Amino acid sequence: MSRLLSVAAAQLGPIGQKESRLSTVNRLIVLMEQAVRLGAELVVYPEAALTAFFPHWWIEDEKDLDRFFELSMPNPDVKPLFDAANRFNVSFCLGYTEIAIEEGLKKRYNSAILVSDGGKIIGKYRKVHLPGYADRRPGDPFQNLEKKYFEVGNLGFPVWEAFNTKVGILICNDRRWPESYRVLALQGAELILIGYNTPLQNPAMPESDALSNFHNHLVMQAAAYQNSAWIIGVAKAGIEEGVMQIGQSCIISPSGEIVAQASTLGDEVVVARCDLDLAARYRARVFKFSENRRPEYYRAISETARS
Ligand code: CDT
Numbered sequence: 001m002s003r004l005l006s007v008a009a010a011q012l013g014p015i016g017q018k019e020s021r022l023s024t025v026n027r028l029i030v031l032m033e034q035a036v037r038l039g040a041e042l043v044v045y046p047e048a049a050l051t052a053f054f055p056h057w058w059i060e061d062e063k064d065l066d067r068f069f070e071l072s073m074p075n076p077d078v079k080p081l082f083d084a085a086n087r088f089n090v091s092f093c094l095g096y097t098e099i100a101i102e103e104g105l106k107k108r109y110n111s112a113i114l115v116s117d118g119g120k121i122i123g124k125y126r127k128v129h130l131p132g133y134a135d136r137r138p139g140d141p142f143q144n145l146e147k148k149y150f151e152v153g154n155l156g157f158p159v160w161e162a163f164n165t166k167v168g169i170l171i172c173n174d175r176r177w178p179e180s181y182r183v184l185a186l187q188g189a190e191l192i193l194i195g196y197n198t199p200l201q202n203p204a205m206p207e208s209d210a211l212s213n214f215h216n217h218l219v220m221q222a223a224a225y226q227n228s229a230w231i232i233g234v235a236k237a238g239i240e241e242g243v244m245q246i247g248q249s250c251i252i253s254p255s256g257e258i259v260a261q262a263s264t265l266g267d268e269v270v271v272a273r274c275d276l277d278l279a280a281r282y283r284a285r286v287f288k289f290s291e292n293r294r295p296e297y298y299r300a301i302s303e304t305a306r307s
Contacts, residue, residue: 003276008035011249013266014240021077047095047195086119126153127171172196185227190279225256228282238265
């Protein structure tokens with residue numbers, strides 16, 4: 001008997017700066033319902049799926065900043081999504097921005113949770129690779145201030161047993177780093193869930209703007225193949241508060257092929273039936289990590305590498 005899992009990439013269009021949590025959570029529930037009608041057992045939402053992607057703006061006032069963050073999960077605003085998951089008997093992965101009090105100090109993270117079909121949190125990941133800057137770039141068409149607003153994630157790269165497999169989460173810029181996928185795959189992850197908010201433009205390197213969509217798929221398709229894993233990449237797309245964000249949400253097989261892809265830049269669901277045994281087959285027959293990797297060779301290099 002194959003291990004089959006139907007997964008939905010639930011892409012979001014833009015979220016307005018002033019859009020209420022009620023409105024956004026309703027959109028997430030509509031997408032969940034569509035996904036369930038298409039047979040999905042797991043629904044994957046984008047990075048920071050409850051708000052506009054505020055790291056694109058310089059925000060000085062702490063109260064203004066706080067309104068983009070969640071203090072607990074599920075909180076009363078987000079509870080209807082958990083209730084819907086319970087009602088529809090479907091699991092979900094949700095990106096959101098989090099305030100945590102640690103040793104009496106207020107910390108901010110760019111986080112994502114995996115929630116079971118009973119509405120229980122299975123696990124949480126906090127983004128490790130934070131792009132951009134901590135300072136303002138007045139000449140840029142928009143800001144990229146993740147280093148100002150977030151701490152580097154302190155939960156490592158966890159993998160959870162669920163859906164008859166092992167699952168890991170990455171968040172946006174993490175997907176550009178081969179190490180992110182590798183540490184999940186080495187722990188046995190066969191399914192990797194990724195949400196992103198990716199501007200079409202990179203003010204630090206405008207000459208690469210025409211390749212933004214290509215690079216998005218390049219990194220995830222290569223990683224799916226090299227790590228023998230299913231990858232679900234989900235965008236918040238479209239023009240959000242003046243910033244054009246790429247779409248291309250997709251479901252990628254361990255062969256590296258895209259098996260389902262969104263065709264719009266708005267709220268849209270695509271579903272694919274993922275054969276988890278295909279991940280196991282690629283791992284056993286093509287790569288055999290335990291037999292063929294050469295960690296002793298890599299270690300010497302990673303200990304000295306600086307750039
Ligand atoms: N949210 C996020 O991590 N965005 C970054 C933008 C970097 S510009 C290339 C990303 O890697 O998509």
